[in-house]
Amino acid sequence: MEKEWLFGKTLGELAEVAASFGMPRFTATQIAAWIYRKGALSIDEMTNISLKNRRALEERYQVGRIPSAAVQQSADGTKKYLFPTLRDRFVESAYIPDGQRATLCVSSQSGCRMGCRFCMTARQGFAHNLTAGEILNQIRSIPESAQLTNVVYMGMGEPLDNADNVLRSLEILTADWGYAWSPTRITLSTVGVIPAMRTFLEKTKVHLAVSLHNPFAAERLEMMPVQNRYPIEEVVKELKKWDFSHQRRISFEYIMFRGINDSDRHVAALVRLLAGLKCRINLIRFHAIPDAPMQSPDETTLVRFRDALTRRGITTTIRASRGEDIQAACGLLSTREREKREAGSGQRPTGNAK
Incomplete structure (x- = not known):
């Protein structure tokens, strides 16, 4: 054993x-x-x-630790690492160099139970939570570990659906007896799991990014089933109770979908929703996944949307696309590896969970 x-x-x-x-x-x-x-x-x-x-x-x-099983490298220097888990599954980490900054995007679960319609990881369904060691292993076991300046919990899985292990890994990353990283070097992304988000805000000083993607409840529900359990209005209401005026930063991730969430009425609704909250919005181009009908809007629409929000008082940026030639969006590499192994063993692939 x-x-x-x-x-x-x-x-x-x-x-x-x-x-x-x-x-x-x-x-x-x-x-x-x-x-x-x-x-x-x-x-x-x-x-x-x-x-x-x-x-x-x-x-x-x-002691533990597992080496990566595979790596893909993009023309822009981005690398995607594939790590086996202790339960014979696979997760991905994306290494993103950018000048003096080197960021690693780490996974917290194998698969995911949030069911977001635009996410390849969601199609896998949920397999299991990663241990704190498996999360930290992604950071410690890549060749670029010593060069990392930032870590984002924004890979496969919902970090706050695995809050206990994620919080343990954050404690080790930031404690003097551990890696002694400043919390300002770390960002955690969540769809808005309110009870665990509250615990996270109480116990850490790590930055928070919330996956918003649509300010209208009915439209967000079409994209993100979690809206039923944790409505974005309630998520924002909870965040307005917290002080983000000092070192800790709150941002909202907003993947842009052509003709779905890129109109002037979405700008107006975002301004109403986030009124009174010191925050920023990161606009993200949608990276296409197999059999998904959604597309990213053109550059003109992205710039217009950004400028409209900025004029209304919300600092808004367009995140640079990285690693598109290796499909750096999470879930694709691990899905293919699992299907390849299942095909080799004669099992029927089960990666298209709804």
Whole structure:
């Protein structure tokens, strides 16, 4: 049976491990230093822990970490990494270099249960949550790990549908005993899972991005079934209770669809919805996925939409498209890998969940 990972455990969880073997409490701090600061890949490397205690740990635990299974590179330098999970599935991470900035987009789930109509990951259906270790493994196990300036939880899955493991990974990323990253280097994206979003805002100082995509309830419901459970009006109402005037930033992601959400009435509705909230909107070109009828509007429409919002007092930007030649939008590479393996084993592919 696979041994449990130490990688991905918080300092408190490592203290519980040490206590279960009767080891001194400071052993947890030593283990954390080895696996997070020093990058140890084996328990045997932890030379300031006694040999007896190392052997005891090795009976039940391993450090953990999984190398990527494949990588695709775009002409613009973007890379998409494919990682196997501990449950024999696959997730993707997108590495995006941009001048002095290097961002990694990480996944938090294999598949997703949110069902957004425009998302390839949603077609997979939900498989399982990633552990904190599997989330951090994506950051630590790419060759560009040391060059990363930013991480966004914006890959496969809904991060706040896996809130416990995501919060553990954020604690490790930002704690002094972990990777000691500033929270301002991290952004979490959500469709608006209100109870978990509230906990996230209470427990972290990480930036928040909300997937909005349409300000009209009925139209958003057509695109995003989660609107039924967590209406965007209620999400925004909750956010208006919080202070975003200091270092923490709130933004809204708005994928543009030609003839669907790109009109003047959508501009007016966005202004009404977000009135009184210090925020920005990121406009995103839709990257086509197989068998999806939606298309991105032309550049003129994007610029007109951006300028109309900016004139009405909402800072709005158009996000540069990256990695289109490798289809960097999440879900495509992992879907193909799973279907390839299922075809090879004689199983019927099940990747078109509705």
